Amino acid sequence: MFAIFTHFASWLVYDVLALSPDTKLADALHFFVEDTTKIFALLLVMIYFIALIRASLDIERVRDYLARKNRFLGYFLGAFFGAITPFCSCSSIPVFLGFTSAGIPLGITMAFLITSPLINEVAVLLLIGLLGWEFTLLYIAIGMSVGILGGLFLDAIGAERWLQSFAADALKHGQATQQNDDNEDVAQALTMAQRHAFAKEETKDIFGRVWKWVIIGVGLGAALHGFVPDGWIEAHLGDGQWWSVPAAVLLGIPLYSNATGVIPVMESLLVNGLPVGTTLAFCMSTVAASFPEFILLKQVMQWKLLAILFVVLLFAFTLVGWFFNFIPL
């Protein structure tokens, strides 16, 4: 099904541009053309169809649902909804406060917020398209586990002590007042026309937001692909040397990308022989542990909690990396 994009790239690069297939430039260009066309086509079609299905899911219903659930199921559901709810990092603070003031425990809210950037429909599509089913399932399982365990840990150490005081008050207030449903906009069944309108908007919105990340990501992937000498990565990092994982995580922190941009890079790193664990550690750190996100969270968290969260994430990604490097799949 994806072969058409390979043919198109071959035609464009080898026939139209008449580049010789064994040059580095042709190699890199071929990778770039094939991946961008494939990804753009996938995105446009799939975002639309997913949005059709998802039209009736919104963040307020997720909040009301989570507020009523029992605690232990809550961590899992928090991470699960984090994965499927459309969400842009610019609304992470309102979402955080909305959840908190509904009395949802901090750990469950954090399970949602940690999983959210790691897993979303665009990321899943790209993973399937570029790296296949098995890797995708693995990625989803890890992303959710990091969110769930991170949330459990934060609640276990009583992390809500280190919220900013107004957020802590909102949480206490929310937990004290039994949430009586003041949800005046009761969900109504959507018509097909409404779903179509929603899906069209979503496609425009998401595509408008991610297309440049795709170009950057594939561009970097192509550069790696064409210009890093064959075998260099494999020779130097291919054995999954223990230090390469924490190094990859640290390197990922100052780099910031969303999942869409990082996945083509991931593909390229894997193809070049970087072990799975090191690749995952690097990419998850790039996506989930970013300074812009942390600066936003400073509005609702004290430094101490931010520092703890940061360390938890770094630790989690390092463990993920070691685990997959040393356990042969």
Place this chain on the structure above:
Amino acid sequence: MKVVKVLGSGCKNCIATEQVIKEVAEKNGIEVNIEKVTAPQDIMQYRVMKTPAVVIDETLVHKGSVPDAATVTTWLTA
């Protein structure tokens, strides 16, 4: 005069929302007082989780996207 509040952290869509409201008000010769609400504590008071949101005379009328001009016109002329 209507007091219009645009709730949001100051992202691109919030600025666009403010712009739409300004344009509609000018076109229809309606005097409005537009305030931007950016502090998370204040946004929380309106129980809003999706920004930008619009509050007119303390009633929440919209959330989660940039409203189109036709919708804004109905709010301002109501």
